[in-house]
Amino acid sequence: MEQKTGIFLVTSGEHPTLPLSEAKAILDAYKVDYRVGETHYKLVELEAPASAADLVAKRAGYVEEAGIEIFHSLPEPAEIKKTMRSLDLTRYISPQESFSIRVARYGGISKEVSRVKLEAELGGVMLSQIAARVDLENPIRRFRGMLAGPYFHFGLQTFKRPRGSVGRRRPRKRPAFHPSTMVPKLARCLVNLACATEETVFLDPFCGVGGILLEASLLGCPVLGVDALRRMVRGARRNLVHFGTLPFGMILADARRIPITKVGAIATDPPYGTGASTLKATTKEILRDFLPEAREILETNHRAVVVSPLGTGVSALAEDSGFKVLEDHRVYVHRSLTREILVLSKR
Template sequence: MSGALRLVGYFVFASGENIELAKAELDLLIRVLDENAIVSWTGPLALIEMDSDPTTFLLDRAAMIKEAGIILAKDPSSGRTLDWISDDILMNRIGPQSSFCVRSKSLTGNREVDVRDELTVLLGTRTRRTTGARVSLDNPDVKLVVILTSSGTILCESRESLLRKELSLREPGRKTFFHPSMMNSQLARAMCNLAGVHPGSLVLDPFCGGGGILCEVVALGAKAVGIDLNWRLIMGARINLAAMPDSDTTLIQADASASPVGRQRLDCIVTDPPYGRTSSTRGARAVNLVRAFLEFVPDMIRIGGRMCICGSSDMNVSEMVLELGFEIANRLEVRVHSGLTREVSTVQF
């Protein structure tokens, strides 16, 4: 073999909606598993060095990951041959009764299309000959992915995210109760991850509206408390949460600062305060509501807890947070459309 490198590592391919959000989400989830893990990014591709396989955990949890898996081999020379892939690698991953497919991706531009096609055909032919497995493009047992980067070519075994399909079924327009102010399920799940929501966590959404965020909280196995002043929205949240299996939820019609949770009991706060034409509050009033709520947060959340809060860029939530003396762990901008950019801030207490 040529100068091939055998790696003990993993890869993630992020969706293209917001790479910075994907990076923040992945970083927090990886740290849950291994504080010493090393993550390096090239565009939407993350390479991960850690002791245990994070693939299942990441694909079950992360909203912004399209696929993930194990790195089988790497060729630093970026050649057009496959002599850097040993037969043992293929036979160890694919049995003679299995099915497989081969795909390729390039991070180096369209000029590599011919190389991608050539490597895909070569690897498919060799895998079939070496392992005796059959090709299945629609439902393979094993998916091999060849990724071309500026620093070499990587062979991976990949699994696609099923969560993203589930999230598409939980989009606001597909819920039983709909309100135009509801957050899309993908961003709601990412915010839950940024806030560190885990099974058994006690999580508050003080501006819960129709329950979009709460649905993702309970999907993660956490206990959800939702507060909203609008009775119609509370009833809508109740309807939507009824569709979630095994949900542990408390819904309260009240002012956002009227949390029923005891002092420093909350593990996480995840919320998207109302703002704009479609919300039940308006402009300056909404800002005052959020500011009043933020003043109560230190009394509600335990030491070490996290809050992820989203707001219109006009709302300047991050400025409110800083003015109150809180430390922002990360701040991201999420473009919704040409007229709306959301600001997502995560605070560690």
């Protein structure tokens, strides 16, 4: 078994609870042995096998970068340098390699510490141990200093999300657009909260033009999409094909009577006030009829993630249908819409 080490994740800071839940769900889905350490605004520290850093960062919607933590110390430059000098840095870089050290500050703390000065000083400590080359543009090794919470954290970056990779998937960049479609980071997060892996048959029973399906498909899941409108089913398929993936199946059907027998994960955004058709039912009525159906086709101990507008009473409806509510997140969209995201488990 791979040994546990300190790993760090830098999240996008867009939401207070979703990024950590998403990271945990990915680790749970892949049965990784981990322990959550401290979290300070964008920085999440975990004890886990080193490979978990990239596993999470590559899959998560809300993780921007990840790496291995080398040390942490009090956030005073003298203390940071003393700790760094006491370590064998040759474990992290060899003489032929180039490196950069970048320091970030999360949450407006330790303002008296100059990031630029610290970067230069830590570069000096590195060079006193190893005859490597500084390259700020395109280094082989990227070291990260992070002023977060009561500590300074120092680590080796192992993954950074390529610039523009999310922008390319923006709803307006897809061939089929509908205003109700979901933005990529949140859609990706929902798929991960549902603990979907490449082995999981994933279902979005109100798939629209496929914002959630696309993310699940790009993560390698076999995906099934259901929608009551033909133009949506067609649009979702076009969008998936545009990004080089194919659905496992697209079905024109009513999600309150899903013609599927078993799936391993569900994440969905039933219709409400976003221009999506509700087939003359209220969101509450749809959820009331859909949730027992979802429970029926979901494998035991697997998850369904359901989005609804706050105030629909979805929690009670889910429990009445036999689901266990694992998590409840709120996402403010605008003055008249806050989304409630429930993570449900079939007992």
